[in-house]
Amino acid sequence: MRDPLSKNVVNIKPSGIRKFFDIVSEMKDAISLGVGEPDFDTPWHIREEGIYSLEKGRTFYTSNSGLKELKIEICNYLHRRFDLQYNYESETLVTVGGSEAIDLALRAMIDPGDEVLIPQPCYVSYHPCTILAGGVPVVIELKGENDFKLTREELISAITDKTKILFLAFPNNPTGAVMDYDDLKAIVDIIIEKDLYVISDEIYSELSYGKKHVSIASFPGMKERTIVINGFSKSYAMTGWRLGYATGPANIIEQMTKIHQFAIMCAPTTSQYAAIEALKNGDSDVEMMKDAYDKRRRFLVQSFNNMGLTCFEPYGAFYVFPSIKSLNMTSDEFATQLLMEEKVAVVPGTAFGACGEGYLRISYAYSIDNLKIAMERIERFVKKHQTS
């Protein structure tokens, strides 16, 4: 019999998170700080709108690119919050989560051999999706001493004449790093000069603490070369609804819509109706959740620094990324032993790229009571292993 499998697919390494998930799942009564989704329920008025749409029998396909009213609300929102202006008809596509939008953007833009710059540590899908789309992933290893921001020098040294796309994902999962206006300004002219396109994954944009989120698409000359990815999962605690969107130049969105049309048809209708309500009346929910995350964020950063695991202050998302380099073990060893000895699950930094070695991703999408117990256990673990 012939091998049924595609070599391209088989050669992709399974996610490092997956391996750890299997270990944790067998551990009863472990406290997990390992999730990448909010602990809040979707606000009731949003859920209620979804239920209402079902009661009304709105159980049909929508147009491929999404409900008109939703696309209008998305464009209003992006304008209101981030000063981005998009046409709802030609420059907006509603997708099944931000994940689908990432895949579509890559598939719509990559020809075989095109290089895609992926600053790591980063979300786990960029690398494999690039390969699946026929591109060549080129990893840029971001550094702790730069607070895991992409610097101008790092960008320049990674560009070749085959480079076509740069991934930017700030606020970042797993580091919590943000790139503010000045950080982005420092790389914009290179991107334009080298004629690169940017896939900007801004799914955590609402979870920016202190400074307001700046989208790279808002810089002059950048809108025409940026696909902005966003969605409802993190800002409105709607992960299970699977709803995201992409905005960008009409010619790219048109091709993305074509793939979406053949592969998916349309994003879930119920979710689209709920999302309209989220954008219309959800601003105060976002504020409430952000405020709660912010308190936990400060609590964790200080806890880690107090116990001697240096932790730069993350200004976004809901992760802290403490360094364990003062202990004599790898991220993988730390995470595994912590789970065995103290029953606390965290994700090793290496799950998000090799340069995550020496770090852990700690999620603070948990109640403060939960975090307090977990921090006590981690502190006990660290003390034990520092002296031994």
Add this chain to the structure above:
Amino acid sequence: MREKILAAIDKNSRLSATDLAMMLGTNEEEVATILKDLEDEHIICGYPTLINWDKVKCERVTALIEVKVTPQRGLGFDKIAERIYQFDEVQSVYLMSGGFDLTVIIEGKTMREVANFVAAKLAPMDAIQSTATHFVLKKYKEHGLPLVQIKQDERMLISP
């Protein structure tokens, strides 16, 4: 900072000064001082616990009583409200707009005990014109917190 502290302990009074200091990005001494001030100014009036007594095997009855009263010259409703809230059985007293004047929430061991209180203590007061007693059958939510369901974390333990 006062408002921030109040908002933080509104739903969780067990947070210590150390916790609050870490969460709000300040130091323990400042939090302790502010808490003391808030208590002295009677802005923080107590630290009760939210208990779902329905799940405990001991009889408790809650009644909400609509009370119409005749306000007194120079004192308005305050004097009569005070005469009512001094009783230990009384959990809450609110001055209302609309069809009646005071909402009085009573807790007792039995329905008879509550009925006796209304008949013997409350209704005969001079200023009181009428009462209408409603017994609470089940409590679903109090102080912004649901009493009925136990919410479990159904998220996967690890996700990207």
